[in-house]
Amino acid sequence: MKSVGSCFPNCQRFILPHQGILIPLSHSEMGSHLKIDPPPCSLPSSFFSSSLSFLAAVAPDRTPVEMGVTAESQFHVLAVDDSLIDRKLIERLLKTSSYQVTAVDSGSKALEFLGLNAEQARNSHTTSVSPNYHNQEIQVNLIITDYFMPEMTGYDLLRKIKESKSYKDVPVVIMSSENVPSRISQCLEDGAEEFFLKPVQLSDVNKLRPHLLRGRSKEQHPNSEKRKDREEILSPERTRTRYDVPEVF
Amino acid sequence: MDVGLVQMQRRLADYANALFKEGILDSQYLQLQELQDESNPDFVVEVVSLFFTDSEKLLNDLSRDLAQPNVDFKRVDAHVHQLKGSSSSIGAERVKNACIVFRNFCQEKNIPGCLRCLQQIKQEFLLVKSKLETLFKLEQQVVAAGGSIPTVQQPSL
Numbered sequence: 001m002k003s004v005g006s007c008f009p010n011c012q013r014f015i016l017p018h019q020g021i022l023i024p025l026s027h028s029e030m031g032s033h034l035k036i037d038p039p040p041c042s043l044p045s046s047f048f049s050s051s052l053s054f055l056a057a058v059a060p061d062r063t064p065v066e067m068g069v070t071a072e073s074q075f076h077v078l079a080v081d082d083s084l085i086d087r088k089l090i091e092r093l094l095k096t097s098s099y100q101v102t103a104v105d106s107g108s109k110a111l112e113f114l115g116l117n118a119e120q121a122r123n124s125h126t127t128s129v130s131p132n133y134h135n136q137e138i139q140v141n142l143i144i145t146d147y148f149m150p151e152m153t154g155y156d157l158l159r160k161i162k163e164s165k166s167y168k169d170v171p172v173v174i175m176s177s178e179n180v181p182s183r184i185s186q187c188l189e190d191g192a193e194e195f196f197l198k199p200v201q202l203s204d205v206n207k208l209r210p211h212l213l214r215g216r217s218k219e220q221h222p223n224s225e226k227r228k229d230r231e232e233i234l235s236p237e238r239t240r241t242r243y244d245v246p247e248v249f
Numbered sequence: 250m251d252v253g254l255v256q257m258q259r260r261l262a263d264y265a266n267a268l269f270k271e272g273i274l275d276s277q278y279l280q281l282q283e284l285q286d287e288s289n290p291d292f293v294v295e296v297v298s299l300f301f302t303d304s305e306k307l308l309n310d311l312s313r314d315l316a317q318p319n320v321d322f323k324r325v326d327a328h329v330h331q332l333k334g335s336s337s338s339i340g341a342e343r344v345k346n347a348c349i350v351f352r353n354f355c356q357e358k359n360i361p362g363c364l365r366c367l368q369q370i371k372q373e374f375l376l377v378k379s380k381l382e383t384l385f386k387l388e389q390q391v392v393a394a395g396g397s398i399p400t401v402q403q404p405s406l
Binding site: 088202 | 277292299337
């Protein structure tokens with residue numbers, strides 16, 4: 001990926017939240033050459049749209065910007081935390097990494113959102129998310145939850161998700177401000193992918209990516225024919241490899 | 250180069266550095282700054298303001314809880330846990346540490362100890378509040394004068 005005419009410090013700031021994905025190869029007054037790794041097709045389209053708008057903002061009179069294009073949709077993360085401050089934090093951390101975020105303040109609201117607890121939804125008087133009365137399956141790629149919450153702990157929520165038909169394969173990550181080894185191993189044994197100690201950092205959020213990508217490749221695998229169709233849509237010219245970048249003006 | 254602006258930026262940087270040196274703020278505050286950008290230019294102020302109102306309420310709750318004839322220590326602990334969490338999330342190191350000490354007295358059901366700790370937490374909270382309010386004012390002045398906020402160096406811990 002080349003950013004033409006944008007000076008290196010701007011590109012550096014751009015790289016920071018995408019560390020591990022963007023690697024600077026060279027830079028000069030004319031612009032910077034950045035490498036994308038992993039390959040563009042596995043990255044959410046929001047990455048490119050946000051990149052484009054960033055680069056347009058820093059170099060408004062410059063054309064063109066070469067950039068990978070992908071038809072993949074954004075990853076959607078459900079964040080659960082009873083602390084408003086921590087909810088704001090995790091939301092910002094996730095959005096910085098280009099994930100779509102839904103944040104709720106309790107385990108029961110999370111279940112409600114996922115459509116796993118229609119009874120509770122009907123009885124609840126204060127819903128901050130639109131109630132999912134018809135048990136519609138929501139597209140969620142990862143659930144990240146606080147451990148210590150009133151009424152339902154993150155562990156209870158983990159168990160309920162793993163017991164559900166629709167969401168048992170969704171990766172679940174638990175956060176806690178307390179370092180209790182027995183608690184951590186219990187959560188990991190019962191299906192949590194990771195356990196983050198609070199306050200959660202950007203470096204922790206970067207650890208989520210492999211779990212999300214693995215989930216996505218599981219989605220694509222069941223029908224290999226479907227994947228061929230998708231590849232064709234992405235690269236209409238058969239001679240192009242996945243990593244070839246079409247010019248965008 | 251506007252000497253006035255440079256001096257303002259220097260004053261801001263010195264003030265911020267001092268807060269880290271004195272242990273009033275820790276590196277988590279820097280994380281907050283890193284999450285602030287053009288699309289979220291007020292992120293730090295927003296989160297810190299939430300912390301202020303949240304903490305004031307919790308401190309009032311704690312005073313009330315400890316004044317009860319039969320103190321509900323589970324309730325007290327839950328409040329301190331919340332306060333410890335939020336102070337940790339914004340990098341208010343001294344407030345967080347005071348909460349940790351408080352929780353020990355809570356576990357021992359030691360009311361005088363808890364009351365002393367609560368005073369300590371209140372003092373630390375008022376300190377970090379006033380320091381951050383001053384910091385934000387200095388930042389506003391720099392921005393108003395057309396400058397950008399200098400990034401604070403990661404303190405050596």
